[in-house]
Amino acid sequence: MRTMRAAVLRDFSLGIQLEDLPIPEPKPNQVLVRILASGICHTDLHAIHGSWDKKPILPLIPGHEGVGIIEALGSKVTGFSLDQKVLIPWVGRTCRTCSFCSSGNENYCDRQFNTGYVIPGTHAEYTTADFRYILPLPKDIDPVQVAPLACAGLTAFETVKKLRSNDNKTLLIMGVGGVGHLAIQYAKEFFTRIIAIDPSAIRIAQAKLLGAETYSPEEWLSLNPKPLVDAAAVFAADPIAVTGAMNALRNGGTLALVALGKNK
Ligand SMILES: [Zn+2]
Ligand SMILES: [Zn+2]
Incomplete structure (x- = not known):
């Protein structure tokens, strides 16, 4: 055997x-x-x-x-x-x-x-x-x-696929970890402006290299006025990230929740 x-x-x-x-x-x-x-x-x-x-x-x-x-x-x-x-x-x-x-x-x-x-x-x-x-x-x-x-790639791709539409030009990505950094790369095919937010300086540097406009959460909070986005994807298991993404959406915008939080 x-x-x-x-x-x-x-x-x-x-x-x-x-x-x-x-x-x-x-x-x-x-x-x-x-x-x-x-x-x-x-x-x-x-x-x-x-x-x-x-x-x-x-x-x-x-x-x-x-x-x-x-x-x-x-x-x-x-x-x-x-x-x-x-x-x-x-x-x-x-x-x-x-x-x-x-x-x-x-x-x-x-x-x-x-x-x-x-x-x-x-x-x-x-x-x-x-x-x-x-x-x-x-x-x-x-x-x-x-x-x-x-897994990470298919999750990111499916998210971007669901958020893409002719009306959606700007995408906000909350969390640039194992899935989020792949989402940036797929999103470049469908969105003209990709904004990425993450508390980690290393991840932010990587997101910038991949072509995203990047902010730390503090920088984003202090931004006034903030750009409104057509679509947002939350890859961070953090309720604050979900609230931040909802607040950033234009009227009729689309939100994708990808991370599983503790209180899902
Ligand atoms: Zn997996
Ligand atoms: Zn079935």
């Missing part, structure tokens, strides 16, 4: 431990992927600590920002081939019949199986994944660089 090393969570009080496990067999709709890189998302910490109301199913291999190479194909897999590089995201499988699944919004499906939370994740040498939810990648792309796009 071929085995693999995997980070396994069996008990919230023990944390994750490295174990040797059998390499899984792909089911008909699955591919077997040899993992090259697996990003660490804050959700992994929530899984490991069991800190969300909806607990992960144990034992669990966390990880949902996976990049790897297909080593085996299930009998019903189409559109993918052996040795293909793929991205494995958070949404591992959904019901495929509800109104969300039928309209391309399967990330809202109530019956979704999340990678590294409900089904085995990517913090292992191998994993299996449903071919209908993985994405093909260019052969030469750097696995480490691209792995965070499987």
Whole structure:
């Protein structure tokens, strides 16, 4: 029996431990992927600590920002081939019949199986994944660089996609962390003015390099008059950031709340 090393969570009080496990067999709709890189998302910490109301199913291999190479194909897999590089995201499988699944919004499906939370994740040498939810990648792309796009990148892109419209030219981004700094880069395709606010000088410097107009919260508060924005996205789990974003919106503007606060 071929085995693999995997980070396994069996008990919230023990944390994750490295174990040797059998390499899984792909089911008909699955591919077997040899993992090259697996990003660490804050959700992994929530899984490991069991800190969300909806607990992960144990034992669990966390990880949902996976990049790897297909080593085996299930009998019903189409559109993918052996040795293909793929991205494995958070949404591992959904019901495929509800109104969300039928309209391309399967990330809202109530019956979704999340990678590294409900089904085995990517913090292992191998994993299996449903071919209908993985994405093909260019052969030469750097696995480490691209792995965070499987969760942080898709979250940022979906936010920008929902906020973009012909009427929306100015975007306010509250929080330039792992997701917010990617949102700036996607937003440059759709918005002519991007304002980014963050208390961290390092993050503000990065946001400026990425092309945003930047402010610390203090600078923004003292700005008079403040520009009104067409759309705002809050990536900081902070009620003050939410209030600040709402106050900055023009009449009829759009607000996206992305961060999960303690009192969600
Ligand atoms: Zn994540
Ligand atoms: Zn569904």
